[in-house]
Amino acid sequence: MRSPIRMTTPGIARRSTMLLSLPLLAFAATVSAQETWTVRAAKAWISPDRAAENVAIEITGGKISTVEDAQAVDDTSAPRLRSFSKGVITAGFIDVHRAPITQDSIGERAESFTPELEASHAYDAWSTRWKRLLRRGVTSAVIAPGSENVAGGQGAFVKPGRPARSSDSASYLKFSLAREAISRNRRPTSMLGALEILRDGYASLEGRPGARLTPAQRSLATTIGGARRVAIAARTRREILASLDLLRTWQLLGCLIHGNDAADCLDALDADKTPIVLTPLGLDAARKERDLPGLLAKRGIPFAFAGESMDEREMPALQTSLALAVRDGLAPEAALAAVTTTPALIAGRSEQVGTLLIGRDADLVVWSGDPWDLRSRVLLVVQDGRIVHDAALTHSMNTKNEVSGR
Amino acid sequence: MSFRTWIHAGVAIAAFGLSTSVSAQENDETPVLLKGATVFDGQKVLEGTSVLLAGGKIEAIGKDLTAPAGARTLDCSGRWITPGLVDANTALGLPNAQENEQSDEITPHLRIVDLYDVEARDVVRARQNGVTTAYITPGELNVFGGLGAVVKTGGPEPIVLEESGIRMTLGNMPGQGNKPFRTFGKPDEMYFRRPQNRMGVIWEVRKAFYDALDARETDIGPTQQMSAATKTLIRALDKELVVRTVARGDQDIRTAIRLAQEFGISLVLDEATEAYACLDYVVAAGFPVVATAPSLRNVPDNATPHFDTVALIAKAGVPVAIQTGTSPVSLPLIREAAFAVRGGLDRNAALASVTSVPAKILGIDDRVGSLSAGKDGDVVVWNRHPLSLGSRAENVFIAGVER
Numbered sequence: 001m002r003s004p005i006r007m008t009t010p011g012i013a014r015r016s017t018m019l020l021s022l023p024l025l026a027f028a029a030t031v032s033a034q035e036t037w038t039v040r041a042a043k044a045w046i047s048p049d050r051a052a053e054n055v056a057i058e059i060t061g062g063k064i065s066t067v068e069d070a071q072a073v074d075d076t077s078a079p080r081l082r083s084f085s086k087g088v089i090t091a092g093f094i095d096v097h098r099a100p101i102t103q104d105s106i107g108e109r110a111e112s113f114t115p116e117l118e119a120s121h122a123y124d125a126w127s128t129r130w131k132r133l134l135r136r137g138v139t140s141a142v143i144a145p146g147s148e149n150v151a152g153g154q155g156a157f158v159k160p161g162r163p164a165r166s167s168d169s170a171s172y173l174k175f176s177l178a179r180e181a182i183s184r185n186r187r188p189t190s191m192l193g194a195l196e197i198l199r200d201g202y203a204s205l206e207g208r209p210g211a212r213l214t215p216a217q218r219s220l221a222t223t224i225g226g227a228r229r230v231a232i233a234a235r236t237r238r239e240i241l242a243s244l245d246l247l248r249t250w251q252l253l254g255c256l257i258h259g260n261d262a263a264d265c266l267d268a269l270d271a272d273k274t275p276i277v278l279t280p281l282g283l284d285a286a287r288k289e290r291d292l293p294g295l296l297a298k299r300g301i302p303f304a305f306a307g308e309s310m311d312e313r314e315m316p317a318l319q320t321s322l323a324l325a326v327r328d329g330l331a332p333e334a335a336l337a338a339v340t341t342t343p344a345l346i347a348g349r350s351e352q353v354g355t356l357l358i359g360r361d362a363d364l365v366v367w368s369g370d371p372w373d374l375r376s377r378v379l380l381v382v383q384d385g386r387i388v389h390d391a392a393l394t395h396s397m398n399t400k401n402e403v404s405g406r
Numbered sequence: 407m408s409f410r411t412w413i414h415a416g417v418a419i420a421a422f423g424l425s426t427s428v429s430a431q432e433n434d435e436t437p438v439l440l441k442g443a444t445v446f447d448g449q450k451v452l453e454g455t456s457v458l459l460a461g462g463k464i465e466a467i468g469k470d471l472t473a474p475a476g477a478r479t480l481d482c483s484g485r486w487i488t489p490g491l492v493d494a495n496t497a498l499g500l501p502n503a504q505e506n507e508q509s510d511e512i513t514p515h516l517r518i519v520d521l522y523d524v525e526a527r528d529v530v531r532a533r534q535n536g537v538t539t540a541y542i543t544p545g546e547l548n549v550f551g552g553l554g555a556v557v558k559t560g561g562p563e564p565i566v567l568e569e570s571g572i573r574m575t576l577g578n579m580p581g582q583g584n585k586p587f588r589t590f591g592k593p594d595e596m597y598f599r600r601p602q603n604r605m606g607v608i609w610e611v612r613k614a615f616y617d618a619l620d621a622r623e624t625d626i627g628p629t630q631q632m633s634a635a636t637k638t639l640i641r642a643l644d645k646e647l648v649v650r651t652v653a654r655g656d657q658d659i660r661t662a663i664r665l666a667q668e669f670g671i672s673l674v675l676d677e678a679t680e681a682y683a684c685l686d687y688v689v690a691a692g693f694p695v696v697a698t699a700p701s702l703r704n705v706p707d708n709a710t711p712h713f714d715t716v717a718l719i720a721k722a723g724v725p726v727a728i729q730t731g732t733s734p735v736s737l738p739l740i741r742e743a744a745f746a747v748r749g750g751l752d753r754n755a756a757l758a759s760v761t762s763v764p765a766k767i768l769g770i771d772d773r774v775g776s777l778s779a780g781k782d783g784d785v786v787v788w789n790r791h792p793l794s795l796g797s798r799a800e801n802v803f804i805a806g807v808e809r
Contacts, residue, residue, distance in 0.1 A: 186509065186596060192516045192544070192552060193507030200634070238501060238523050245520070264525075 036060040037080035039382065040070050041087035041366055047355040048337040056081075057089065059362040062385035067358060084366050087379055090336060091356050092139025092363030093318050096343035097155075097231065097257055097277045097306040101127050105146030108153075112187060113197050115173055116215035117153030119143040120166040129310065130161040131389065136316040137371070138308050139363035139383040140353050142343075147176040147233035147257065148183075150194045151201065154219060155231070157347050159363075159383055171347050173223050176233035177242055178258065195242060202250045226253035229348060231277065233257040237264045244268055255346050259303075263288065263295050275302040275346050278338075280309075280317035281324040293325045297334045304343040322372040335372050435461065438806065439473040440787060443482035448489055448762035448776025450754065457487055459783040462562075462805040466779050480801065486791055488757060490538025490784030490804065492775050493739050494696045494764035495650070495676050495729035497542060499526040499557070503732040504545030506552070508583055509596055512614045514572045514642075515634035516552035518544045524557070524564040532730075533559035533809060535738035536792070536799035538784040539765070539774050541570060543676075545732070546579040546652050546706075549601065549610040553638065554650060556768050558784070561804035566770060571650040571674065572642050576658040577707040580607050608661060614639055615669045642671050648769075650674045654698070654709035656683035663691045674767055677731060679709040682718050694725040694767045697759075699736035700745035713749035720755050727764035728756075744793045753793055783807075 037059055044055035046067060058066035099105050100122045108114045123143050133141070141160050145152030155171040158164040177194055188194045201220050205213070213221060222228045232243040235258045247254040256262070259276040262269060269276070276296065281289060296303045305321040322335040344354030353361050362385040369376035381389035437460035445455040447467065456471040457464060473479045497503045499522045507513050522542055523529070532540065539558055544551035551573035556566040581602045585595065592598060601607045618639035621632050632640075641647045649671050653662040659678055666673040673693040675681070681688050681695055688695060697716045698705055705711055719726040728743050730736040737745070743756040751759070765775025773782045783806030789798050801808055 184508075187507075189508040190506060191501065191521060192505060192518070193509060193513075195520050196507065196513075196516055196634075237525070238521060241523065242520060 035080065036065065037385075038082070039089065039364070039366065039380070040081060040083040041089045042085060043087075044089035044356060045091070045336055046357065047091075048333045048341055055089065057356060057362075057364065059382070059385045062362055064356055064358055064360050064362050067356060082366075082380065084379060087366040087368065088370055088376070089356065090137075090365050090367065090371055091340045091354055091360075092365055092381070092383060093137045093308075093339040094304075094343035094347065094349075094353060095133070095138045095141040095306050095308045095318070096304050096346050097144045098141050098308065099146065100124065100143050101129050101310065105148065106143075106153075107146035107148040109148055110186070112150045112181060112183070112194075113201065113216065114145075114149055114153055115151040115201070115219040117145065118156065118166050118170075119145050119153055119174075120156035120158070120164055120169045123156055123158055123164060123169075125158070125161060125163040127161075132310045132312060133160045133308055134381050134383065134388045135378060136308055136318065137365040137367075137378050137381060138318065139365070139381065139388075140344075140347070140349070142171045142306075142347050144172075144231065144257075145174045146180075147174075147178045148180045149174075149176060150181050150188065150197045151175050151216075151220075155347075157349060161388065162384065170228070172229040172231045172255070173219060174231050174233070174257075175243075175246075176257075177239045177246075178233040178235050181233070191239070191242065195246070198246060199249075223252055225251065229253045229255060229346065231255050231257050231346070235260040237261045240265050241268055244272075244274060247274065248272070259292075260289070262301075263292050266295060266299055266301070269296075269301050270299050273301055275304065275342060277304050277306045277343075277346065278321075280305050280307050281321040282317070283315065283320065283324070285324065290324060290328050293330050293334070293338070294328060297330055302342045302345065303338055304346060305338050306343065319371055319376075320374065323374045326372040332370065332372055435806075437461075437465065437474050437477040438803065438808075439471060439477050439479045440482045440487055440785065440801075441471075441473075441479055443485045443487040443787065444791075445487045445777060446489075446754070446757050446761075446792075447778065448758065448765075455487075456482075457777060457785060459785065459803060459806040461783075462807075463783050464777060464779055464781045464785070467777050480787070482787055484790075485800070486788040486797075487777070488536070488786050488788065488792055489761045489765075489775055489777050489781075490786055490802070491536045491739050491760045492727075492764040492768070492770075493532065493537050493540040493730055493760070494727040494767055495543055495731050496532070496540045497545075497732045498532055498537075498540050498559070499523045499529040500542060502545065503734060504547055506545040506547040508547055511549045511580060511599070511601065511610055512635050513544075513548050513552055514550035514574075514614075515638040516544065517555070517569060518542055518552055519555035519557070519565060519568045522555065522557050522564070524560060529559050532739070533802055533804075534799065535740060536786040536788070536802060537739050538786070538802065538804050539566065539768075539770070541764075541768055543571075543650065543732070544573045546573075546575040547583055548573075548575065549580045549607055550574055550614060550635070550639070553647075556770060558804055560809040561807070563805070566773070567768070569647065570768065571648045572638065573652070574611065574649050574662075575652040576604070576607055576611070576662055577652065577654055578603060578607075579652065579706060580610075604658070604661075608665070611665055612668075615643065615665075615671075618643055619669075643669060645670075645672050648672050648674055650676050650696075652677045654679040654705055654707040656680040658707065659684050660687055663687055663693065666691070666693065676729070677705075678719075679705050679707075679711050679715070682712050682715045685718060685722055688719065688724055689722045692724075694727070694763075695719050696727045696729050696764070696767065697746075699730050699733060699742045700728065700749060701737050701742055702733055702735065705733075713745070715749065716746040716756075716759065717750035717752075720751055720759070725763050725767060726759055727767055728759045729764075740792050740797065740799075744795070747793055753791075756793060 054070040157171040366380040765771040787801040
């Protein structure tokens with residue numbers, strides 16, 4: 001079967017999608033979470049280290065139920081099939097450190113030590129603006145407290161546009177030793193003080209197993225022994241070294257956010273391979289920023305890109321990062337890992353998202369080419385088995401309420 | 407494993423990790439023979455002497471040393487060798503010269519060692535100028551600023567002592583950032599607080615020590631935990647930790663000595679700019695002095711520096727070390743020692759004031775500050791007498807390896 005949505009020129013495309021959109025619309029509307037359907041493409045990245053040609057992925061009940069050679073799929077026996085003869089399928093991107101829609105950054109600035117706060121409370125699943133993120137291939141995200149508090153609060157792993165309860169969305173605990181956590185107007189005014197606050201917090205748990213803990217202490221206690229990851233915002237060499245020291249001292253499972261000067265302390269990072277969440281590479285990125293992914297990859301230090309832009313006038317930040325990193329010599333596999341498997345690891349959801357293995361959430365993106373090629377467009381985005389963005393439809397209809405959030 | 411056990415294990419791992427991470431530059435264990443130099447061993451000058459470095463330590467020092475097999479031999483005829491210099495008070499490798507947590511005045515428990523970066527530019531510069539060991543200190547903006555540390559400027563183990571002395575600042579400096587009501591301060595602001603001046607600073611010192619004495623004497627029970635600040639001050643009262651006081655004016659020096667005698671603490675007089683004006687007190691008290699950098703003409707607290715201060719203190723028999731301190735305009739340590747010579751200090755005493763004397767004051771004279779078998783292999787080869795104007799540190803060895 002030939003794909004019904006192949007386009008030749010924009011003019012014809014617009015007219016033809018008008019004509020074709022009726023059956024497509026019917027298809028999109030009828031794919032419910034429980035049904036079985038198949039998406040087929042010329043190539044699929046099952047995981048960053050495994051690509052396959054001509055793949056059909058069967059989705060049942062919001063999960064991936066089968067991944068097989070497309071030749072084996074009998075067209076007549078596949079009642080619900082979306083086929084992309086030149087498409088490339090990847091796992092849905094995971095934006096592992098981002099702000100909610102309504103604010104640039106959430107942080108309770110009146111105090112610097114607020115580990116009990118939960119970012120899930122600032123997450124509005126019903127906003128139609130999440131579709132801007134979905135349209136760029138991001139199907140999961142961790143809503144994170146900002147870096148302005150030494151202990152900002154608990155991140156929330158969410159599927160943008162889908163409701164999440166605080167109990168099952170819990171993700172890493174966010175700390176910060178970055179400059180913005182230091183303020184002249186409240187404690188701490190220095191990095192000495194910031195370190196003291198965190199050390200004090202953990203020391204206060206000592207010898208109090210099961211004792212009556214404050215909400216802040218309860219939150220810190222969940223990170224002990226690596227049960228929950230902590231993410232520490234650190235930019236300069238000194239901040240990074242202090243963060244690593246903190247992780248070792250209290251035996252925490254950690255990751256670094258920003259890590260701008262990571263190239264200056266590769267040896268320290270190499271020791272326990274702490275993952276780093278990098279700021280996306282812009283077209284104006286300095287040489288030092290563009291070199292960093294390659295240096296980290298060479299040492300085997302895991303890294304992720306996070307912070308997709310919701311501004312539609314801007315380039316898609318994650319795709320641009322992949323393109324620039326690959327252009328500067330990073331292996332495409334490593335680039336893909338930086339937006340799929342590594343963020344899944346950091347979010348603590350490796351068994352759920354990040355790859356297209358059987359049993360994983362059916363979060364996938366069909367691209368018109370490889371995602372690290374800036375010419376590639378997003379053709380289809382599937383989240384939990386539902387089509388949440390379909391490029392063939394967006395020309396012909398007002399998509400204001402397209403995201404089927406519930 | 408109990409919580410406490412693995413916390414301690416964690417600290418050990420952290421210390422190990424820090425030491426391995428910061429300087430994996432060199433692991434060259436080749437013995438080095440420095441042959442036929444004029445050697446200052448920390449006390450006296452020895453002509454035509456050789457120094458053998460092996461295994462990170464000084465293996466031997468003497469006239470007729472032969473190089474073991476595979477050793478690197480450096481002909482040092484016409485050269486001078488001194489122990490690696492020891493700077494008794496600096497802000498090397500710290501983000502700011504005045505590093506303080508200003509949300510509180512009494513922060514004796516904050517550890518400056520957490521911020522030390524052995525690869526910082528000023529550390530590298532100090533090492534190139536022959537400094538191999540330094541005391542790093544918190545700033546002067548708090549009455550009790552925090553715990554200083556003794557560090558090396560390179561090598562596989564840059565941290566010598568994690569907690570070495572408590573910074574206690576007298577004079578006007580701690581009052582600088584605090585805002586009284588009439589000069590734009592607001593009562594709801596963090597900086598609307600004591601102290602504003604000398605009187606307030608002394609009050610804060612005495613209150614903190616009396617609180618610590620109270621806590622030590624009273625059994626406050628398991629439910630009420632002692633603050634970390636109080637615990638640290640109790641260590642000072644027990645003479646476990648030395649108090650490093652900043653006292654520039656003669657009034658502040660006398661105050662520091664009086665406070666030390668009142669609470670029975672052991673003191674090091676840092677930045678004793680006007681020690682010449684109260685020399686009798688200093689001699690009688692017997693506390694060692696770390697003199698303000700002799701080249702400085704402008705120092706805080708309206709203190710007046712004299713060229714001959716260090717010479718006078720040394721002549722009076724008080725152990726005196728020379729520091730570069732936290733001033734941005736002080737010269738390399740060896741040049742500051744030369745300024746002290748200009749002020750009348752004996753040459754060997756000047757060299758001792760940047761090697762063996764500070765090592766003794768910091769309590770690390772068993773490891774650094776002098777040249778004898780078994781000491782750390784921290785050695786500097788100078789192209790001529792180190793105190794002459796044209797001297798240059800040609801080879802700097804830390805732990806037996808040229809850095």
